[in-house]
Amino acid sequence: MAVIEAIDLTKRFGGPSAPPVLDAINLSIQAGEVFGYLGPNGAGKTTTIRVLLGLLNPTRGSVRVFGEVPGVRDAARARLGVLLENSGLDDRMTAFQSLDYHARLYGVTDRTRRIERLLGFVGLADQRDVKVGTFSTGMKRKLGLARAIVHDPELLFLDEPSAGLDPEAQRMVRELLQELARTRNITVFINSHHLDEVQRLCSRIAVLHRGRIRACDTVDALRRGAGADRVEVRFSDAGQAARGAQVLGALGRLPEVTVEGDRLATFVDGMTAPEIVATLVREGLGIEEVLRPVKSLEDVYFEIMREEEAA
Amino acid sequence: MSALDHVMTIASKELREIVTNRGLLFSGIFFAGWFAIMTGLGISGDEISRAEELDNSLFYMAALIGLFVGYIYSGQTYLREKQTGVVETLLCAPVSLRSLWIGKAIGVALPAWFMSLLAAGAIMVIASQRAGETLLPGVTVTVHLLIVVPAFIVAAVALMGFSQLMLGMRENMIVNMLTIMILFGALATTRYVVQEAQLVTWTAVLGLLGASVGLLLITSLLGRFLSRERIVRTIS
Numbered sequence: 001m002a003v004i005e006a007i008d009l010t011k012r013f014g015g016p017s018a019p020p021v022l023d024a025i026n027l028s029i030q031a032g033e034v035f036g037y038l039g040p041n042g043a044g045k046t047t048t049i050r051v052l053l054g055l056l057n058p059t060r061g062s063v064r065v066f067g068e069v070p071g072v073r074d075a076a077r078a079r080l081g082v083l084l085e086n087s088g089l090d091d092r093m094t095a096f097q098s099l100d101y102h103a104r105l106y107g108v109t110d111r112t113r114r115i116e117r118l119l120g121f122v123g124l125a126d127q128r129d130v131k132v133g134t135f136s137t138g139m140k141r142k143l144g145l146a147r148a149i150v151h152d153p154e155l156l157f158l159d160e161p162s163a164g165l166d167p168e169a170q171r172m173v174r175e176l177l178q179e180l181a182r183t184r185n186i187t188v189f190i191n192s193h194h195l196d197e198v199q200r201l202c203s204r205i206a207v208l209h210r211g212r213i214r215a216c217d218t219v220d221a222l223r224r225g226a227g228a229d230r231v232e233v234r235f236s237d238a239g240q241a242a243r244g245a246q247v248l249g250a251l252g253r254l255p256e257v258t259v260e261g262d263r264l265a266t267f268v269d270g271m272t273a274p275e276i277v278a279t280l281v282r283e284g285l286g287i288e289e290v291l292r293p294v295k296s297l298e299d300v301y302f303e304i305m306r307e308e309e310a311a
Numbered sequence: 312m313s314a315l316d317h318v319m320t321i322a323s324k325e326l327r328e329i330v331t332n333r334g335l336l337f338s339g340i341f342f343a344g345w346f347a348i349m350t351g352l353g354i355s356g357d358e359i360s361r362a363e364e365l366d367n368s369l370f371y372m373a374a375l376i377g378l379f380v381g382y383i384y385s386g387q388t389y390l391r392e393k394q395t396g397v398v399e400t401l402l403c404a405p406v407s408l409r410s411l412w413i414g415k416a417i418g419v420a421l422p423a424w425f426m427s428l429l430a431a432g433a434i435m436v437i438a439s440q441r442a443g444e445t446l447l448p449g450v451t452v453t454v455h456l457l458i459v460v461p462a463f464i465v466a467a468v469a470l471m472g473f474s475q476l477m478l479g480m481r482e483n484m485i486v487n488m489l490t491i492m493i494l495f496g497a498l499a500t501t502r503y504v505v506q507e508a509q510l511v512t513w514t515a516v517l518g519l520l521g522a523s524v525g526l527l528l529i530t531s532l533l534g535r536f537l538s539r540e541r542i543v544r545t546i547s
Binding site for chain 2: 054074
């Protein structure tokens with residue numbers, strides 16, 4: 001059974017004529033998955049999390065979390081851990097008090113030992129009795145993460161977990177999340193526009209744009225599937241590259257062959273890369289190097305965004 | 312964990328935050344002290360009417376001072392937490408909306424009631440000093456201070472909390488300005504009204520108790536309109 005299941009999830013703020021903030025979203029997230037939800041600001045990422053948490057009701061469609069409509073049964077929320085965009089911590093409490101308060105609300109037993117272990121886990125053991133108001137953004141984020149897992153949730157929602165953090169703090173939060181996913185086997189739903197973070201953490205991602213999911217797959221599958229693979233060939237000089245383009249173009253089997261200086265680039269669509277290289281070698285052209293550039297998630301993401309903007 | 316446990320956890324957290332926050336504590340003591348001193352000094356030295364004047368002052372001022380301090384504290388408890396995202400995180404916890412709302416109201420009402428008792432004590436001390444003898448409140452006023460005033464403050468704070476959770480930030484600003492103007496106006500005019508000594512009767516005490524219970528009922532009914540969606544959508 002899917003931990004999170006959204007079918008045709010649509011959310012509008014305002015009347016039926018208002019544009020949908022979420023438009024026919026379909027999601028199915030299995031237990032143990034680390035799922036990344038990518039999209040630019042205003043794409044609807046936070047709204048999705050709010051609907052999944054039962055803070056907002058869908059205008060149309062259905063949502064199930066652990067097989068239940070979220071937000072109906074108070075006790076069902078005990079299975080969820082949440083770190084929203086603001087860390088949700090009271091500045092006037094100390095780190096320990098803050099965790100203790102939430103642990104009480106979630107009915108955690110053996111609180112003191114558990115909280116001290118968690119403070120150590122997020123590297124804030126020496127800040128136990130320091131007021132949260134004096135913490136840096138990074139420290140608040142780490143404490144927010146500790147708060148989110150204080151009751152050992154089965155499903156963790158993280159909204160921009162590294163928002164506003166410097167690279168060092170981003171790395172620390174990422175490492176904490178990796179350790180969590182590895183050691184506790186919890187399902188994690190991460191909202192982010194931090195592509196590197198998502199690529200490193202998530203087993204599967206969805207790309208959201210203007211309230212619609214434009215792509216949803218594993219990172220590798222998205223990288224493979226975003227347009228045909230490319231092959232680049234570097235020749236001994238620009239003349240050779242131009243000649244190579246002529247030869248390949250004359251075959252009429254490749255969709256596009258481009259030349260830039262001593263480099264020729266084409267999509268592996270209609271011919272395989274070895275066939276292309278063999279053809280060029282047969283023509284006696286001086287090949288220096290053959291490259292198969294793999295697209296990064298960033299390339300894929302921006303490609304999707306460009307396509308959507310153009311559409 | 313039962314709903315009562317949640318209410319108590321939330322109430323004790325709010326209570327501890329107010330008690331350990333010097334700024335909040337000082338502002339409560341300052342306003343309670345200020346209005347208590349002004350009221351105490353306003354009680355005439357007339358031997359015949361001063362006991363009734365004291366009762367009158369305590370009857371009106373204790374409730375108003377408690378209300379005023381409750382208003383100051385509720386802004387920190389409901390509105391500030393709503394603005395900083397604490398409430399949204401709490402809405403994700405396995406706590407009912409009603410427990411959250413009522414827990415906060417109790418956590419605010421207790422120190423506010425304490426401040427109103429403190430003010431009542433100060434009024435008695437000042438009035439006694441001026442009269443040259445110990446003046447104590449009558450039975451009706453004692454019952455009023457110990458039963459009616461806390462009920463009134465809880466009801467009023469719950470209502471303020473309701474509006475702060477329900478309304479958007481701009482609407483809250485307008486409501487806050489109106490509330491503070493009304494409270495200041497009420498506090499200022501009451502001091503003159505109470506100088507015209509009238510007997511505090513059981514009817515008046517029971518009347519205010521009835522009004523407080525009525526307010527609690529209205530607030531409880533209003534709670535049906537409180538929803539997580541409404542709160543989240545009025546955060547920004």
